[in-house]
Amino acid sequence: MLTILFDGIAYGMLLFVLACGLSVTLGLxxxxxxxxxxxxxxxxxxxxxxxxxxxxxxxxxxxxxxxVTAVLGGLLERTLYVHVxxxxxxxxxxxxxxxxxxxxxxxxxxxxxxxxxxxIPDALQGxxxxxxxxxxxxxxxxxxxxxxxxxxxxxxxxxxxxxxRLRAAVDDQRVAxxxxxxxGAVFGITFAVGSGLAGLGGALGAEILGLDPTFxxxxxxxxxxxxTVGGTSxxxxxxxxxxxxxxxxxxxxxxxxxLGAFAIYAIMIAVLIWRPQGLFARSTAR
Amino acid sequence: MAPLAxxxxxxxxxxxRWSAVEIAFWVFAFAxxxxxxxxxxxxxxxxxxxxxxLSLDLILGYAGIISLGQAAFFGVAGYFSGxxxxxxxxxxxxxxxxxxxxxAAALGFVTSFLVLRGSDLTRLxxxxxxxxxxxxxxxxxxxxxxxxDGLQGVTIAPIFGxxxxxxxxxxxxxxxxxxxxxxxxxxxxxxxxxxxxxxxxVKGNALRGDxxxxxxxxxxxxxxxxxxxxxGIAGALLTQTTAxxxxxxxxxxxxxxxxxxxxxxxxxxxxxxxxxxxxYKFMQDWISTMTPQYxxxxxxxxxxVIVLVGRERIGAWNEGVRAALARLVAHLVARPAVLGSxxxxxx
Numbered sequence: 001m002l003t004i005l006f007d008g009i010a011y012g013m014l015l016f017v018l019a020c021g022l023s024v025t026l027g028l029x030x031x032x033x034x035x036x037x038x039x040x041x042x043x044x045x046x047x048x049x050x051x052x053x054x055x056x057x058x059x060x061x062x063x064x065x066x067x068v069t070a071v072l073g074g075l076l077e078r079t080l081y082v083h084v085x086x087x088x089x090x091x092x093x094x095x096x097x098x099x100x101x102x103x104x105x106x107x108x109x110x111x112x113x114x115x116x117x118x119x120i121p122d123a124l125q126g127x128x129x130x131x132x133x134x135x136x137x138x139x140x141x142x143x144x145x146x147x148x149x150x151x152x153x154x155x156x157x158x159x160x161x162x163x164x165r166l167r168a169a170v171d172d173q174r175v176a177x178x179x180x181x182x183x184g185a186v187f188g189i190t191f192a193v194g195s196g197l198a199g200l201g202g203a204l205g206a207e208i209l210g211l212d213p214t215f216x217x218x219x220x221x222x223x224x225x226x227x228t229v230g231g232t233s234x235x236x237x238x239x240x241x242x243x244x245x246x247x248x249x250x251x252x253x254x255x256x257x258x259l260g261a262f263a264i265y266a267i268m269i270a271v272l273i274w275r276p277q278g279l280f281a282r283s284t285a286r
Numbered sequence: 287m288a289p290l291a292x293x294x295x296x297x298x299x300x301x302x303r304w305s306a307v308e309i310a311f312w313v314f315a316f317a318x319x320x321x322x323x324x325x326x327x328x329x330x331x332x333x334x335x336x337x338x339x340l341s342l343d344l345i346l347g348y349a350g351i352i353s354l355g356q357a358a359f360f361g362v363a364g365y366f367s368g369x370x371x372x373x374x375x376x377x378x379x380x381x382x383x384x385x386x387x388x389x390a391a392a393l394g395f396v397t398s399f400l401v402l403r404g405s406d407l408t409r410l411x412x413x414x415x416x417x418x419x420x421x422x423x424x425x426x427x428x429x430x431x432x433x434x435d436g437l438q439g440v441t442i443a444p445i446f447g448x449x450x451x452x453x454x455x456x457x458x459x460x461x462x463x464x465x466x467x468x469x470x471x472x473x474x475x476x477x478x479x480x481x482x483x484x485x486x487x488v489k490g491n492a493l494r495g496d497x498x499x500x501x502x503x504x505x506x507x508x509x510x511x512x513x514x515x516x517x518g519i520a521g522a523l524l525t526q527t528t529a530x531x532x533x534x535x536x537x538x539x540x541x542x543x544x545x546x547x548x549x550x551x552x553x554x555x556x557x558x559x560x561x562x563x564x565x566y567k568f569m570q571d572w573i574s575t576m577t578p579q580y581x582x583x584x585x586x587x588x589x590x591v592i593v594l595v596g597r598e599r600i601g602a603w604n605e606g607v608r609a610a611l612a613r614l615v616a617h618l619v620a621r622p623a624v625l626g627s628x629x630x631x632x633x
Binding site: 073 | 423592
């Protein structure tokens with residue numbers, strides 16, 4: 001029982017790191033980025049190549065995956081995404097689905113269609129036994145890393161100058177622009193960091209979520225659930241939503257395996273009907 | 287006021303009239319039955335895709351609802367028609383087709399209340415969620431649907447007890463094309479009716495539509511239901527012509543490809559889906575013979591390029607070609623008409 005809770009929290013934390021970039025881009029630019037999972041996949045494959053083929057230590061592979069995907073995200077944002085912000089939602093959906101298709105086929109071409117595994121150091125394998133609860137070492141590591149990241153993000157958002165600029169831009173883009181905040185630059189940086197985080201999440205999660213070329217399509221719906229249920233106005237909303245989703249999904253698959261992912265989709269639709277703005281959203285008129 | 291109302295009514299009536307280009311289009315479409323007998327299998331798929339795209343155009347182009355879940359109706363009706371044929375509940379394909387359409391329309395009616403709430407993003411999520419849920423259900427209940435292996439052992443009875451489906455798809459093609467034509471005529475009638483015009487008003491500005499007394503919600507519900515029915519008929523056609531149904535009918539790729547089809551052909555214009563389907567199918571055929579495994583990459587690239595170039599500009603070439611075609615056909619029609627009127631004189 002507690003093991004399930006523990007696994008669920010680890011899974012939820014992972015989802016949060018994967019999806020928080022998406023929630024900020026959606027909230028800030030009102031931009032529907034269905035290709036967010038592609039960055040996560042890029043991070044995952046980057047780690048696979050570094051750790052398995054080049055023999056880079058796992059602990060070093062993670063930050064490199066973060067940097068590589070952040071740079072990739074920043075580049076794509078400056079070259080391609082900027083042209084699409086002002087377009088209608090239909091165009092954004094088409095554009096990002098196109099990117100997903102391209103990334104899936106390109107990964108298939110370069111890396112092959114089989115599932116990839118990251119070689120995790122022996123020290124991280126096995127379980128602790130705390131008060132009779134079996135805790136996987138690797139999952140514990142995920143919880144620690146993701147917890148620290150969440151704290152850091154929260155601090156950056158609430159304490160730094162960049163954080164207040166970002167919050168101002170999310171709340172009201174036009175007024176923020178009027179106050180002399182360079183919204184485009186803020187957005188570019190946020191997009192890059194968000195992609196980097198997704199890459200890091202993909203690298204960490206390769207072991208748990210599985211990594212193959214269809215990753216962006218498989219997990220797209222999970223990211224979108226986190227964002228729509230959690231709302232886009234804060235970072236706590238998506239965080240709570242992803243923990244709920246993680247625990248709910250793991251528990252659902254354990255207790256009622258016949259239903260599978262069905263329960264999660266049903267809950268999502270119910271939430272969206274009940275609170276179209278998201279469960280934890282502030283009721284701001286936008 | 288009365289003359290003005292008459293003017294408007296006359297204008298709308300003229301707009302709804304069948305033009306020469308349209309007649310030529312359908313004459314050519316039916317001529318392919320005899321002209322291209324070796325291509326009937328791919329043409330059958332094209333006709334089904336065209337009907338499916340038509341169904342999306344009805345809600346996207348005419349009612350302005352973005353949907354990523356049109357495959358839900360396609361798939362449900364596909365499975366329904368496969369199951370009734372497999373267990374011999376309804377043997378006559380035409381009756382089964384109508385029933386599948388009704389089942390899909392009923393599903394569309396029920397889900398429309400969920401879809402019509404909230405913003406574009408919520409709609410995307412709900413439509414996507416519904417089709418994913420159905421896909422998950424079809425996967426779980428593999429004892430009924432056959433799961434990942436697909437629904438096997440479906441035998442489709444001859445149409446009207448006379449026309450047996452053959453291996454080369456000749457019967458199938460004639461059947462699909464006829465159904466497509468009938469559905470198209472119905473869709474055309476809907477679009478040019480006062481009901482269709484009111485939907486255009488709603489799409490233009492829902493608030494003002496409400497203000498001039500259009501029951502916005504119910505109009506959208508009705509259109510969504512009709513569109514779901516059409517998508518269902520397309521799904522049932524696919525099952526009937528291939529005598530097979532797999533989980534693929536409910537996949538996200540199907541909905542996404544459908545959007546691409548419609549974008550290529552142009553939205554808010556009934557022939558958009560039809561022309562898009564023809565272009566898309568032949569393009570897919572061509573690309574997949576070049577790179578069988580990676581054709582999805584090129585499809586993705588086309589989507590990205592279309593958005594970056596701008597859909598309006600893509601629509602513009604469309605308009606130009608249409609105008610040129612109209613002139614050409616008018617020219618061709620004018621001549622035989624002159625000859626035709628001269629001929630009786632001689633007799």
